Each structure stands twice: as structure tokens, then as C-alpha cells.
Amino acid sequence: MTDDLTRLDTLSRETIDAPESGGSALPLAADEGLDRHTRVDLLKQERAIAAKYQNGPMWGYVVAAVGGFAIWLALFPLTMFGAVHPAITLVVSTFLTVAGYVTCHEAMHDNIAKRGSKYRWANQLVGEVSLLPIAVPFSMGRVSHLEHHKHCNHPEKDPDYTDEAPNWWMAWYKTWWNRQPRVDGTINRYKSVCQQLDTRESRLALKQTMIVQVIYLTVLFTMAWNGYAIAAVVCWWLPRQLGLSYIRYFLSWAPHHPRAGKTERYEQANIFKSHVGHFFSMCMETHLIHHLHPGIPNHKTKAAYLEMKPILEKRGVDCSAI
Amino acid sequence: MARWARHPTQVPAMLLHIFAAGNRGLLPDSVVKTMITIMQVALQKLFSIMPLLFGIGFIAPVIAQVMTMWGWDAPFGMQRIVFGLLIGALWGLYATIKGRWI
Numbered sequence: 164m165t166d167d168l169t170r171l172d173t174l175s176r177e178t179i180d181a182p183e184s185g186g187s188a189l190p191l192a193a194d195e196g197l198d199r200h201t202r203v204d205l206l207k208q209e210r211a212i213a214a215k216y217q218n219g220p221m222w223g224y225v226v227a228a229v230g231g232f233a234i235w236l237a238l239f240p241l242t243m244f245g246a247v248h249p250a251i252t253l254v255v256s257t258f259l260t261v262a263g264y265v266t267c268h269e270a271m272h273d274n275i276a277k278r279g280s281k282y283r284w285a286n287q288l289v290g291e292v293s294l295l296p297i298a299v300p301f302s303m304g305r306v307s308h309l310e311h312h313k314h315c316n317h318p319e320k321d322p323d324y325t326d327e328a329p330n331w332w333m334a335w336y337k338t339w340w341n342r343q344p345r346v347d348g349t350i351n352r353y354k355s356v357c358q359q360l361d362t363r364e365s366r367l368a369l370k371q372t373m374i375v376q377v378i379y380l381t382v383l384f385t386m387a388w389n390g391y392a393i394a395a396v397v398c399w400w401l402p403r404q405l406g407l408s409y410i411r412y413f414l415s416w417a418p419h420h421p422r423a424g425k426t427e428r429y430e431q432a433n434i435f436k437s438h439v440g441h442f443f444s445m446c447m448e449t450h451l452i453h454h455l456h457p458g459i460p461n462h463k464t465k466a467a468y469l470e471m472k473p474i475l476e477k478r479g480v481d482c483s484a485i
Numbered sequence: 486m487a488r489w490a491r492h493p494t495q496v497p498a499m500l501l502h503i504f505a506a507g508n509r510g511l512l513p514d515s516v517v518k519t520m521i522t523i524m525q526v527a528l529q530k531l532f533s534i535m536p537l538l539f540g541i542g543f544i545a546p547v548i549a550q551v552m553t554m555w556g557w558d559a560p561f562g563m564q565r566i567v568f569g570l571l572i573g574a575l576w577g578l579y580a581t582i583k584g585r586w587i
Contacts, residue, residue: 340585343580343584343585343586344535344536344580344581344584344585344586345584345585346584346585370525373525373528373529373532377528380535380538380542383542383543384538384542384543387542387543387545387546387547387550388542388546390550392543392546392547392549392551393547393550393551393554395543395547396547400543
């Protein structure tokens with residue numbers, strides 16, 4: 164933490180340097196009259212609070228990721244040989260599929276262990292195992308998610324923009340529609356973004372995506388033709404479909420809707436009240452905090468939000484929901 | 486071992502390039518690169534008809550096994566797997582042509 168403005172990140176600098184009368188940059192009335200000095204002061208306060216919630220032990224995520232993956236894997240033989248009822252497998256596997264994205268999300272932002280840390284392997288491990296239930300490699304998840312942060316709510320550059328829908332039931336429908344073979348959504352959009360980026364990481368992500376998808380389909384086909392089709396459905400295929408829809412809805416649509424034109428720092432995500440609660444909405448009620456400070460672990464965003472709330476209100480953020 | 490496969494995080498990529506890792510200088514790098522490209526093109530072609538393959542490889546046996554589980558017979562005296570293949574292949578073909586399942 165520092166008072167030196169030269170160390171502020173680019174987004175913060177844009178916020179400070181924004182024209183004071185620029186209503187489009189910060190949408191609500193509360194911020195329109197803020198002068199440069201006030202904006203700098205608020206940003207310092209915000210960063211001081213954020214610093215308190217960053218870091219801290221992250222082993223819980225490692226245990227959850229590895230343990231969850233082990234249980235998910237164990238469900239295959241347990242279901243195939245009748246030790247676990249297919250309905251139980253479906254519920255548990257779907258839960259683990261969704262939970263896997265949460266743990267992987269931390270790894271995408273290097274929150275498990277930073278680069279250069281002696282525990283860096285744990286960050287990689289969490290990322291690699293957590294996304295396998297949705298049959299997407301960590302490399303693809305990370306590249307596309309970081310692009311989402313970089314170009315949040317930009318119609319062409321944000322890989323998640325295709326999740327936008329006018330209302331909640333259309334949003335659920337869109338999660339399914341975007342997975343159709345030749346629709347430009349989710350994984351198809353991620354692939355085209357990677358092709359456009361054409362970096363070492365994006366090329367690796369494309370290769371690994373192809374491999375993971377081949378493995379996924381090979382497992383499904385092999386199980387199905389050997390008499391375990393129903394086990395394949397409840398262990399992997401259906402939890403993946405349900406999990407992806409749940410993830411897209413709560414992680415992409417709900418916190419970002421409406422997306423159009425909301426590209427500035429304090430309007431990239433919303434503070435909203437979820438009908439299924441903070442835990443079952445994957446802590447997305449306070450997703451704005453994640454976009455402001457991705458280094459704050461998912462489980463601490465609500466506490467950080469509550470402390471930052473007066474500052475965010477001065478910034479013009481609608482904090483009425485929580 | 487090929488340069489890209491030295492880091493453990495690149496293990497999945499190593500699977501695609503497994504013969505390159507096992508090559509150990511037996512083949513020139515240019516030959517290995519060409520073989521990798523051919524494999525990638527072949528996989529891309531395979532993915533373009535994936536809905537059809539999914540219909541045959543997954544939907545067909547799922548239909549047959551669900552019918553067995555619930556004690557349903559296939560129409561016209563067909564075997565359940567033949568019925569499953571008929572539905573799966575036609576549905577997969579439709580998805581391949583239209584680019585969507587419904």
C-alpha cells in the first residue's frame with residue numbers, strides 16, 4: 164500500500180484523470196461533482212481497505228479444489244458399479260462442477276499463490292483440476308477471463324458479452340443457446356478470441372482446449388458404448404450442462420446486466436441481492452469488488468464491500484441492494 | 486524432449502505432441518512439426534462433424550440404455566440400439582448441418 168500516485172494501476176489512473184464534468188465516465192449524480200482531490204482521496208481509502216482483505220491463507224481453496232476433484236472422479240466408478248444412486252451423483256457432481264469454477268477463478272487471478280512464490284505449483288494445480296468438470300483447460304479459462312477483465316462489457320472484446328440478455332429467463336435460455344455447435348458464444352467465442360490474440364498463451368490454450376474436448380468426448384463415448392451411458396450422463400455430461408448454465412448466469416449475466424455502455428471502472432459490475440443467497444450465487448452479489456480489486460479472494464468480497472460501501476456511494480455506485 | 490513440454494503445466498499439450506516427446510532426435514524437427522500440423526488439421530475436421538459423432542457415439546447408447554432401464558421396446562420390432570442409432574444419427578446430422586441442436 165502506498166500513497167504514491169505513480170504506483171496506481173492504469174484503471175485507477177483513468178478514474179483520477181477523468182474529466183470532472185464527464186457524466187458518462189461515472190454514471191450517477193453523487194460522483195459528478197467530485198473534484199480531482201476528492202477522487203484521489205477516495206481511491207486511497209478504497210485501496211487501503213482492499214489491502215486489508217488481500218492475501219491471507221488460501222489453503223482452503225486448494226483443499227476444496229483437490230478434494231472436490233477427487234470426489235468428482237470417484238463418482239465415476241461409484242456410479243458405474245451401483246454404489247451411488249445416479250440422482251445423488253447428478254446433484255453432487257453438478258455442485259462440484261460449479262464449485263470448481265470458484266476455486267479456478269482464484270487461480271486465474273494468481274490469488275492462490277503469486278508468481279515467484281514457492282507455492283506457485285498450488286495455484287497451477289488448483290487451476291488445472293478445477294475446470295476439468297466443465298471440460299475446459301485452465302489455460303483457456305485464464306486467457307478468456309483476463310480478457311473479460313481487460314475489456315469488461317465491450318461488445319466485441321469482452322469474451323463474456325454474449326451472455327447479455329434482456330431479462331433473467333432469457334439469460335438462462337442464452338446460457339444454453341450459446342453452447343450450440345456454431346453459435347458465437349462461450350467456448351466458441353473464447354476460441355475466436357484466442358485466435359485473434361495469437362499469443363503464446365492463447366495458442367497453448369487453443370491446443371489444450373482441443374485435447375481436453377477430445378478426452379471428454381472419448382470418455383463419454385467409451386462409457387456409453389460399454390453399458391455405462393447413464394453413468395456418463397449423470398457423472399459428467401449433464402452436470403457440465405447444468406453447471407455451465409449456472410456459472411454463466413450467476414458469474415456473467417447477473418452481476419454485469421445490463422452491459423451496454425458500462426465499461427467504466429465503477430459501473431462494470433453491480434451490487435445485487437440474489438434470491439439464492441450469497442453462497443449459492445458464488446459470492447457474486449458483490450462482484451463489483453472483484454472487478455475493482457481482483458486480488459481480494461472471493462469469500463472476502465462481501466466484507467470488503469461493506470467496509471467500502473460509503474466510499475462507493477460517494478463514487479455514485481448504487482449500493483441500495485445490500 | 487521438445488522445448489514446449491519442459492514445464493509440468495504443459496502436460497496436456499504434451500499429450501498431443503506425445504510422439505514428439507518420444508522422438509528423441511530420431512526424426513528431424515521439421516517432420517515432427519508437419520506431423521503435428523496434420524494431427525491438428527485432422528482434429529479440426531473431426532470437430533466440424535462432432536455433432537454427428539456425438540449423436541452416434543453418445544445419444545444412441547443413452548437412448549438404448551434409458552429404454553432398457555424403463556422397460557420400453559423400440560417401435561417396428563427394432564432393437565433398442567438400432568432405434569437409438571437412428572435417432573442419434575439423424576439428430577446429430579441435423580445439428581451438424583444447422584449448427585444447433587434444436
